[in-house]
Amino acid sequence: MGKLLVTGATGTLGTPIVTRLLDLGHEVRAASRSAPHNTAGIGGKFPYRIDFATATPTEVEAAVDGMDTVIHCATSGRSKRDVEMTRALVAAATAKAAHFVYISIVGIDDIPLGYYKGKAAAERVIARSDVSWSILRTTQFHNLVASMCAGIARIPAIAPIPKGVSFQPIAVGEVADRLVEIATGPAIGRATDMGGPEVGRLHEFFGAWAAHNGVRRRAVSVPLPGAVGKALRQGGNLAPDHAVGSGTFAQFLAE
Numbered sequence: 001m002g003k004l005l006v007t008g009a010t011g012t013l014g015t016p017i018v019t020r021l022l023d024l025g026h027e028v029r030a031a032s033r034s035a036p037h038n039t040a041g042i043g044g045k046f047p048y049r050i051d052f053a054t055a056t057p058t059e060v061e062a063a064v065d066g067m068d069t070v071i072h073c074a075t076s077g078r079s080k081r082d083v084e085m086t087r088a089l090v091a092a093a094t095a096k097a098a099h100f101v102y103i104s105i106v107g108i109d110d111i112p113l114g115y116y117k118g119k120a121a122a123e124r125v126i127a128r129s130d131v132s133w134s135i136l137r138t139t140q141f142h143n144l145v146a147s148m149c150a151g152i153a154r155i156p157a158i159a160p161i162p163k164g165v166s167f168q169p170i171a172v173g174e175v176a177d178r179l180v181e182i183a184t185g186p187a188i189g190r191a192t193d194m195g196g197p198e199v200g201r202l203h204e205f206f207g208a209w210a211a212h213n214g215v216r217r218r219a220v221s222v223p224l225p226g227a228v229g230k231a232l233r234q235g236g237n238l239a240p241d242h243a244v245g246s247g248t249f250a251q252f253l254a255e
Contacts, residue, residue, distance in 0.1 A: 020177065079118025103138070103179060139169060142252035145209075212253040
């Protein structure tokens, strides 16, 4: 069995990855800057405490030392820091001859969001390095779409929905399964994109979310201006030809 470092191990994606790896019998170094919500730890193990956004090269090298694979899920919330964090991890993984696995997002080349630009820059760091690497891009997770709906619902009286914007959300557990599959095999470079099973307008997802949560709001279509709005209306965040997920948004709400 392999030895794998998972960054962002207490996060939305990192947690199920760690759980699956442990269930398969792998040795996991679950790295996180914060403690898990469950005080019993992840899979019965407390995380390896490190903030990769501020760690020294020596600390990063120590985290990677002895690992066969690095699954990089951590984010600082700041694009520049995320790129530098990735650069440091790639350097350490290269020195240790480890397989570097990175989770990315469908549409980062087309949608000019700051966070997306950071993901694209991090991908370039990986691809131009000497490390053995695999990158998986996926569409948005169900919980992100649900969070967007909750944000819309906090606005009084009406629900302003960006006009013409669609999403293709995917179950985080399915993404975790695929990343584990990639991480426990040889490096494959850019993996086939992974999308959820259904493409729907945001107002449709909001309607389902509102009905499930007993929220009553009158939906009002509003324009989303600028280059970001244009890219979203053109479906830059979608992967309809790679709708490989099976868990629907309705199933996510019912869980």
